[in-house]
Amino acid sequence: MNKRVNKIQQTKLIDGIEALKKMWEIRIFEEMIQELFSAGELYGTMHLCIGQEATAVGGAGILRQNDWIVSTHRNHGHCIAKGTDIRSMFAEMLGKKTGTNEGKGGSMHIADLDVGNLGSNGIVGAGFPIAAGAALSAQMQGTDQVVLCYAGDGATNEGSFHEALNLASIWQLPVIYLIENNQYGMSSSIKQMVNIDKLSNRAMSYGIEGITIDGNNLTEVSQTVSNAVEKARNGGGPTLIEALTYRHKGHSKSDKLLYRSDDECQQWKENNDPIFRLESELMKEGTLLEADIREIEKTIRQELADIVDSVKLDSEPTIEDLWTHVYAEDEV
């Protein structure tokens, strides 16, 4: 058993202040890349997870470093929570050679295997079987690693979801499928795209446990993921978790948000922002004062701004880099 998981289970599962800092890092990282994009300094695309920080930190944030995550293209939170270097992430977004993928991946493919980040994916639902494969690898190698696979609600309609859950179940693989149900697959409301109340019910068809939770409640997310992790580590097989959440921003940079009401969005922002909810909790229990929190936020803002300034000076890939890494070196 992982001692860290044991310890945090007795308390808050994850240190509240640390979690808050991580969540702010994620949010500020995304606010800054959005600003960079608006200023014309960032090329490409991005899918922001503002409003979904609790599933990142309560999920990837509680794993061991050698556990794996498989992410989606709404990935920045997952990557940061798993320990991917923020400087390298900024560099990747800004097309620098110092980026996580040396500029070859961009926002949608950020990976960092050294910290257990198996990578983000531009294809909706593609991560389900890949996560099963990584879990199979852990099982066959006799390690006690687990794999946490993130996906969106829309991805549960892909065939790969159903194939992978079945595979994970028959082989009892140490994998946790965490569905971030942010209510929309691009512009399509989940209510119109599936005819069941809970996506977690789909687990039943494969003989695995399915749970629906409040995805904006950090403690609930981390507790549920932690239980699933413990079960997976002990040979108990996969779990499907549906975390209800909401993305404050559009699907991607070009989204005009024509498919949802301002009122709906406002409700989630005002009453159900995972960061503000954690802040109130920490203030209520007397762990932090409002002033402490604003100081935390300010410090992170400054740190990240300094990072961006320094990343801007990094070199870009050379034309020769176009041709490298198409194939891996021949011999083992």
Add this chain to the structure above:
Amino acid sequence: MRTITYLQAINEALDEALAQDERVFLLGEDIGIYGGGFGATHGLQEKYGQQRVRDTPISESAITGAAVGAAMTGMRPVMELQFSDFITVAMDQLVNQAAKIHYMYSGKAKVPLVMRTASGSGTGAAAQHSQSLENWMAHIPGLKVIQPTNAYDAKGLLHAAIKDNNPVMFYEHKLLYSTTGNVPEEPYTLPIGVADIKRLGKDVTIVATGIMVNKALEAAEIVKTKGISVEVIDPRTLVPLDKETILTSVEKTKRVIVATEAVKNSGFSAEITSIIAESKISMDLKAPIVRLGGAFVPMPAQKILESKATPQLDSLVEALDQVMGEIEV
């Protein structure tokens, strides 16, 4: 050296690879007790157990994706896709994932998987079980594509594919499984990306892929009686392609026929032809290049129609006469 079948050569390579490297495991539909759709994994589950010779549900996308995930995290999966036509069902995992990951991650992750699959026509199994889609794969940067045409090549190239750190497509032609050849008993590897000169000649070069190599060798024997000396080049691997061996041969013979079973339109024969056309040698050719390939139709089930859908021995002999100027174009 003993003589064994192409199928036995593949079985033997898998057996040896499983024995040599703990990280190697097999997965696919019906590869356990059944021994694989064509018998390539016969007896291996009995020997290595259900963990390392792993039967899967009918889920091509999941099998391929699981192989990708396992390969990225330290294993060396060898998956069997029963019929190469079913690649279409696994296309995302192969094309968007396996082929892209090493590049997208700037070399920080490798995907050492082998996808073994049975391709080609000649069994009457019709349009969804008889295609030669290797052209598709040869078009995707990041994948290696191998087409062994005899038992010796099959064993050596399969060992090489399993040792390779990239996703490798390994196309086995169904009609080749029962063909026999001399194969060493011990494990050996053949280099990926090196063409084989299957027959030396001086008048015409036939560049043939897959089962067309065997037909080219037969045709060469037939025209030998007329005094035509045919060189047969088998690229063996479509990607990476050994252009040099092909160009050297054409420079010598100055006459070329390219033969593939795959549909001719937009196919691999166009690639080989273009490589020749783009080289200086094209100026010295004594005859226009002749391309033989599958008819642009889905594969029919009926025997006569099926045989007409791919180049046969007579069309090769005719093409040889054509490039030698014995028949008017």
